[in-house]
Amino acid sequence: MRYxxxxxxxxxxLLFLILWILSxxxxxxxxxxxxxxxxxxxARPAWSTDLPLLGFLGLMIFGIAEHFVPLFAGRELERPSLATVQVMVAIVSVGIALGLPRLLxxxxxxxxxxxxxFAGLLFETLRSGRIVPRPGVHRExxxxxxxxxxxxxxxxxAYLLVASSGFVLAAPGGRPLTPALAPxxxxxLHLYTLGFVALSLFGVLFHLLPRFLEVVPPARWVxxxxxxxxxxPAGVALTxxxxxTDHPLRFLLVGFAAIEGMVAVLFALLLFxxxxxxxxxxxxxxxxxxxxxxxxVGAGLGLYMGSSTGATxxxxxxxxxxxxxxxxxxEIFGITHEILLPYVGQGLRAWQVAARAHEGLATGGLLAVVTSSTLALAGFPRTSAVFAFVGFGLLLWMALSYTAGTFQTLAAISPPGGIARSGR
Structure with missing residues (x-):
């Protein structure tokens, strides 16, 4: 990590991830x-929305993007010190929402x-010209x-800016400043998750994976x-x-949700x-x-929710x-395991075992949590609670191990020092 x-x-x-699972x-x-x-x-919006979406996902994408976007654009991040201030403001914003509910x-x-x-830093970094081949990269x-x-x-x-302004004006889960935007x-929220988060991860992954795996995906499908x-995402958000409801324009929502389903399938097939x-x-x-x-699976459920009255x-x-x-x-776990190699300081075998263990814990935990949610809807609260305890326990185990390994790796890397201050 250069910055x-x-x-x-x-x-x-990662600390917000642990707090989210623990809460x-x-x-x-x-x-x-x-x-x-x-x-x-x-269950307040700060804990159910801001903590996972802004604290975990948002900050992680800030960190990954501010490292990799300048790198794959062949230039340095403009104003690294301002980037540090930007991250600190983001951390404080989530902390205020969690600790002071009245100041959400x-x-x-x-x-x-x-x-x-963040947007200003990235656009300023990218505006100097077209992306050019990086030295030593000749793959067709x-x-x-x-x-x-x-x-x-x-x-x-761009979606991040629109969604973040909406979090202030429409205040999802809270009292909107602009009542007309309440609906x-x-x-x-959709613009944030399927717009900002998804597109940011798509961008990073299609830069990194061809280099990690040494395979170039078909350009026409990308x-x-x-x-x-x-x-x-814009079409779904508007509808x-x-x-x-039985609104006559509801078919538009179904149509845009179907397009997002196509995106999900195409993305999954390209990665596979x-x-x-x-x-x-x-x-x-x-x-x-x-x-x-x-x-x-999530896109399929979203399409069902959009087409079935009362299922939303x-x-x-x-x-x-x-x-x-x-x-x-x-996807974040995969990226950070590849670029930071948790536990690699203990040897390659330790890293391989940790990666497999984290995949198993995360998959088992998520399956248990989803099963719990399904059982709760079906009217089995006690069984649902058992699955929830098991799921969150596995996820917490994974998050603690993953965080410990990542911290260990970051501590072993030379401090940014002059590189972080100068951006060179």
């Missing part, structure tokens, strides 16, 4: 013993400021893939993926208010193709394939776990 901002963002993101476990325990006050507190809007205003700084077709990845990263950053609270993935053809498959690369699979609210929790942890979380 202090990237390290700070990744460390904070989910505590919420399950509170419901089981009848402590509805604690359960209600942990202040936290989200600060987040919007951090998002604007790779430059086209890099340019498509850059377009998805830029679109994702679009879920729309801004171009199709980029075109659909950039446009579909989400038609869900669970890279993984299958590669002669350099490492244990952590399975995270990428699993993440694509969870995205397909019932499936929201399950789809959230599939998208936030199953897709985004698994």
């Amino acid at each position: 202090l901002a990237s390290r700070l963002a990744i460390v904070s993101s 989910s476990l505590m919420g399950t325990y509170a419901l089981a013993i009848g402590d509805y006050g604690l359960a209600a507190f942990l 809007i202040v936290g989200r205003l600060l987040w919007f400021g951090a998002a604007a700084l 077709g790779l430059l086209v893939i890099d340019r498509r990845a850059a377009s998805m990263t830029a679109a994702g950053t 679009y609270g879920a729309s801004f 171009t199709v993926l980029a075109a659909l993935a950039i446009s579909a 989400i208010p038609y869900a669970s 193709g890279l993984w299958r053809k590669s002669a350099r498959r490492r244990p952590a690369s399975l995270f990428f394939v699993l993440g694509g699979m969870w995205l397909v 609210l019932r499936g929201t929790t399950t789809q959230s776990w599939l998208t936030v942890l199953g897709f985004a979380g698994f």
